[in-house]
Amino acid sequence: MALFEESAERERSAGGLDQLDLELMATTAAWLGESLVQGAYLREYHAWEKDTKQYIEEQFRWNGRQPWRWNSSQSHVEKVRLALEALHAVVPEQALAGIDSLRIRVNAFKHSSGWSEPDFPTRADLDNAMTAVEEFWSSLADQEQYDPRELGER
Numbered sequence: 592m593a594l595f596e597e598s599a600e601r602e603r604s605a606g607g608l609d610q611l612d613l614e615l616m617a618t619t620a621a622w623l624g625e626s627l628v629q630g631a632y633l634r635e636y637h638a639w640e641k642d643t644k645q646y647i648e649e650q651f652r653w654n655g656r657q658p659w660r661w662n663s664s665q666s667h668v669e670k671v672r673l674a675l676e677a678l679h680a681v682v683p684e685q686a687l688a689g690i691d692s693l694r695i696r697v698n699a700f701k702h703s704s705g706w707s708e709p710d711f712p713t714r715a716d717l718d719n720a721m722t723a724v725e726e727f728w729s730s731l732a733d734q735e736q737y738d739p740r741e742l743g744e745r
Contacts, residue, residue, distance in 0.1 A: 632712040635720045636697040647674045682730045689723025
């Protein structure tokens with residue numbers, strides 16, 4: 592967002608712009624920033640959803656377990672919670688709660704006509720979502736145990 596504002600400021604400083612150009616520049620910089628945050632917010636959840644599905648399936652396979660059965664009647668967050676319990680992995684509840692809030696908001700956007708202006712995710716919302724996802728993955732990484740010799744020669 593600062594990048595768009597800095598670019599607009601450079602254009603203003605160069606001079607030669609009329610009032611309409613100045614107003615459109617400010618509006619465009621704000622719109623670009625909002626659009627970037629909204630897209631990143633949506634992507635944050637969908638990337639987590641895709642990555643967790645792959646991660647869970649790999650963990651079950653690597654542990655010699657039957658493939659995990661994804662129950663379609665539950666939210667993806669609940670499915671992941673149950674799969675991790677079956678693997679005896681623990682993720683902080685605040686991370687899952689943050690991701691579940693992200694899921695609810697993304698699904699509300701997806702299944703309606705989009706967000707109205709007061710509901711647009713802010714940069715703080717995006718930062719909170721990224722923090723929850725990072726905490727989720729970090730907590731799992733801390734629990735993983737492997738012997739590098741088992742990975743074989745590369």
